[in-house]
Amino acid sequence: MIKLDALGKRFQGPSGLVTALDDVSLEIAQGEIFGVIGRSGAGKSTLLRAINLLERPDTGRVSVGGVELTGLSPDALRHERRRIGMIFQHFNLLSRRSVFDNVALPLELAGLSKRDIRDRVTPLLDLVGLADKAGQVPAKLSGGQKQRVGIARALAAEPKILLSDEATSALDPQTTRSILGLLKDINQRLGLTIVLITHEMSVVREICDRVAVMDAGRIVELGSTFDVLTQPTHPLARDIARGLEPELKLQQLFGDRFSDVAIPGANTVLRIAFSGPNAEAPVIADLVRRFNVDLNILSGTIDHIQDRPYGVMKVELAGAVEPVVAHLKSLELGVEVLGYVRSALRTAL
Amino acid sequence: MSEALLEQLFDSLTDTLLMVGTASLVALLLGTALGVVLFATTERGLWRQPIVSRGLGALVNATRSTPFIILMVAIIPFTRLIAGTSIGTGAAIVPLAVAAVPFFARLVESALREVDRGLIEAAQAMGATPRQILGKVLLPEALPSLLRGLTLTIISLIGYSAMAGAVGGGGLGDLGIRYGYQRFNPTVMLAVVAVLIVLVQLVQSLGDFAARRLQKK
Numbered sequence: 001m002i003k004l005d006a007l008g009k010r011f012q013g014p015s016g017l018v019t020a021l022d023d024v025s026l027e028i029a030q031g032e033i034f035g036v037i038g039r040s041g042a043g044k045s046t047l048l049r050a051i052n053l054l055e056r057p058d059t060g061r062v063s064v065g066g067v068e069l070t071g072l073s074p075d076a077l078r079h080e081r082r083r084i085g086m087i088f089q090h091f092n093l094l095s096r097r098s099v100f101d102n103v104a105l106p107l108e109l110a111g112l113s114k115r116d117i118r119d120r121v122t123p124l125l126d127l128v129g130l131a132d133k134a135g136q137v138p139a140k141l142s143g144g145q146k147q148r149v150g151i152a153r154a155l156a157a158e159p160k161i162l163l164s165d166e167a168t169s170a171l172d173p174q175t176t177r178s179i180l181g182l183l184k185d186i187n188q189r190l191g192l193t194i195v196l197i198t199h200e201m202s203v204v205r206e207i208c209d210r211v212a213v214m215d216a217g218r219i220v221e222l223g224s225t226f227d228v229l230t231q232p233t234h235p236l237a238r239d240i241a242r243g244l245e246p247e248l249k250l251q252q253l254f255g256d257r258f259s260d261v262a263i264p265g266a267n268t269v270l271r272i273a274f275s276g277p278n279a280e281a282p283v284i285a286d287l288v289r290r291f292n293v294d295l296n297i298l299s300g301t302i303d304h305i306q307d308r309p310y311g312v313m314k315v316e317l318a319g320a321v322e323p324v325v326a327h328l329k330s331l332e333l334g335v336e337v338l339g340y341v342r343s344a345l346r347t348a349l
Numbered sequence: 350m351s352e353a354l355l356e357q358l359f360d361s362l363t364d365t366l367l368m369v370g371t372a373s374l375v376a377l378l379l380g381t382a383l384g385v386v387l388f389a390t391t392e393r394g395l396w397r398q399p400i401v402s403r404g405l406g407a408l409v410n411a412t413r414s415t416p417f418i419i420l421m422v423a424i425i426p427f428t429r430l431i432a433g434t435s436i437g438t439g440a441a442i443v444p445l446a447v448a449a450v451p452f453f454a455r456l457v458e459s460a461l462r463e464v465d466r467g468l469i470e471a472a473q474a475m476g477a478t479p480r481q482i483l484g485k486v487l488l489p490e491a492l493p494s495l496l497r498g499l500t501l502t503i504i505s506l507i508g509y510s511a512m513a514g515a516v517g518g519g520g521l522g523d524l525g526i527r528y529g530y531q532r533f534n535p536t537v538m539l540a541v542v543a544v545l546i547v548l549v550q551l552v553q554s555l556g557d558f559a560a561r562r563l564q565k566k
Contacts, residue, residue: 052474081476092471096489096563106475108485157475 001161001193002028002051007060009046009217020046021057022217028195028210030160033187035204035225036197037240038214044197047214048163051195052084053077065160082110085154089166091146093138099149100125100134106157124152128182144175151182155190162186164196168203180206201244205229205305213237226306230275231334245312248299250339257342266340268321269298273334274311283331284313290327293319316341357524358540364438364519365548369506371442376449376502381495383409383450384457385483395469395479409451417448417509421516428516441510441518449506456498460491493564500556504549511545521545 009021020043028034036044049055050062053069062069067080093102103124107117125131128148138146147167154162164183168176184207187194198204204211204225211228213221213236221228221237232238250258250269259266274283288295295315302311317324321337328335383405389395390402415423421444425435428443464487472482488495511522521541529538 054470054473078476078478081474084474086471086474088467088471090465090467092465092467094468094486094490096492105472105485109472109475109477109481163474 001030001032001065002026002195003061003063004047004050005061005063007047007050007057007062009043009050009055009057009059019043019217021050021060024060024217024219026212026219026222028193030193031187031191032210033184033194033196033208035208035211036195036214037199037201037204037211038197038236039199042214043217044214045165046217048165048195048197051161051163052081052086082106082157083159084161084163085157085159086163086165087147087150087154087167089169091138091143091150093146093149093153095138098135098137099130099141102138102149103152103156106153110157120156121152124155127155127186128152142175143171144179147171147175147179148182151179151186155186155192159192161193161195164194166198167196169198169200176203177206183207201229201240205244205303209306213240224306226275226308226310229305230273230310244303245301246299248314250341253298254341259340259342261340263340263342266342267316267318268340269338270315270317270321270325271334271336271338272313272315272328273336274302274309274313275334276332278331278333279309279311281331283328283333284315287324287327291319291324293317293324314338318343354528354537354540357528358521358537358544361519361521361524361541362544362548364523365507365510365521368438368442368445368510368513368518368520369503372445372449372506372510373499373503375442375446376453376506377499379446380450380453380502381457383454384461385488387454387458388461388487389479389483395482409454412447412451413455417444418512420444420448421512425516436517438513438518438520441513441516441520444516445506445509445513448509449502452505453498453502456501457491457495460494460498461487463494464490493560496556496560496563500552500560503552503556507545507549507552 004024004026007021007024011018011020024047036047038044046055050057051064053062057070060070064080064084069077069080072080094105097105100121103121104117107120112120122131125134128151130145130148130152133141133145138149141149150167162183168179171179180203183194183196186192196203196208208225210223211225212219213228213234215234215236220234221232228237229241229244232241272283284295284297287293295317298314298316300311300313302309304310325335325337387402387405387409390398390405392399394402412420424444424447427447428440429435431443432440434440468486468490469482472486477485510520511525513520514523514526521544525538525541528534529541
């Protein structure tokens with residue numbers, strides 16, 4: 001549906017040239033919800049704007065639905081843009097138009113008759129749950145309602161693709177969830193391809209099928225949301241993925257009992273990631289019985305990503321660690337030694 | 350105050366309204382157009398034309414830095430070309446309009462600049478042409494501040510029109526100078542000032558009211 005081929009883009013920043021896109025190639029399939037995540041300045045906004053050429057890349061090609069946009073005349077490009085909806089962080093609604101007239105704008109631009117516009121706008125306002133607000137001006141709406149207007153407007157011209165530029169970043173968590181739910185609903189009902197950029201992993205986890213992690217203008221990790229979240233390989237992807245776990249500051253928790261390097265007789269702090277076939281097996285109880293070790297659970301989460309269970313547990317283990325690690329690996333669980341703690345566990349018990 | 354004087358005051362008010370009204374209308378039409386061009390031709394504008402932008406910018410600045418009384422005299426040949434004469438109320442309209450067009454144009458330009466760039470981007474993403482962006486997004490969104498700019502222009506014109514007497518134009522200013530100042534008639538002077546105050550107040554209130562009505566925030 002969307003094919004980006006070797007895109008490059010550089011900007012003149014305040015301190016020299018900034019590389020926003022560095023040889024980025026990407027294919028996004030029809031009906032997919034594709035997320036692009038990265039820190040600010042990573043180039044994700046430039047990438048998104050390259051898809052409808054609001055930001056024209058210096059090099060490379062952009063094709064949408066089989067049409068190469070980078071090769072079109074301005075007029076033909078405008079025509080193609082009507083098939084690509086876009087929503088924004090700050091909604092970008094016209095303040096002097098009513099909700100109805102905001103949604104009608106793309107249709108007016110396309111030259112539809114008043115009656116056709118009404119026939120198109122009314123069901124859209126129903127879809128986003130704002131039928132009763134048709135006559136209001138945006139200033140009278142909440143942030144979530146404004147974004148719903150933005151979504152209805154983006155869908156008015158019946159696009160095949162929806163681009164979402166940090167659409168939930170200005171919203172509170174609850175509103176974010178309801179907007180994401182709406183996007184998911186639209187994706188399934190209309191078969192719309194959605195490309196969204198965000199700096200929040202929770203957004204990706206909630207609705208994305210696939211995700212690309214961007215850093216310094218390049219895609220450093222790309223894969224299914226489940227894989228990228230559970231088995232990130234790039235350090236940045238790991239940082240972002242782990243940002244979803246409860247924060248556990250070992251140094252703070254254990255004070256000078258904590259050490260990064262192994263100490264004879266010390267307990268081991270393990271991070272166990274539960275995914276794969278044994279994600280739901282009673283692993284911890286089994287460990288205690290099988291290896292006769294003591295386990296102190298420091299933190300734990302169980303989550304569903306793309307409807308697959310995924311859990312992370314951090315434990316302090318007293319006893320021989322090697323057989324435990326080997327056993328966990330044989331169960332295809334992720335194991336990682338986070339550090340060592342001088343024993344206090346045994347005496348406490 | 351005698352009846353003759355009242356009649357004079359009324360005639361002068363009519364002259365002022367005629368001069369200010371016509372010049373304002375010209376400023377509204379040409380100034381809006383010029384303001385749009387100034388806005389659109391800049392480096393990041395919708396119709397990038399750096400040379401046009403710099404040229405027009407310089408012309409606008411030159412006109413605006415010339416004191417009105419000097420401008421009025423300096424463009425007498427032009428006035429004669431347009432109005433057929435360089436003397437009288439009709440002729441005074443020409444320099445008033447010449448001064449008001451760039452003044453209002455700058456206000457239009459800054460009103461357009463104040464429109465959130467995100468709105469332009471959203472319209473571009475919808476496939477809007479530059480003309481549509483201007484007509485459907487920029488001008489409607491800027492309308493309240495355009496109206497405030499027009500109010501300011503009209504009030505400035507009322508002030509400028511007082512100098513029209515220098516080229517034999519009529520109006521309240523002329524009346525005040527000739528009767529009030531040169532013939533030592535403080536009653537006329539006060540009456541002229543009072544009428545001007547009421548006039549300006551009226552324009553300001555009307556402008557504020559309309560701008561508030563348009564602003565839907």
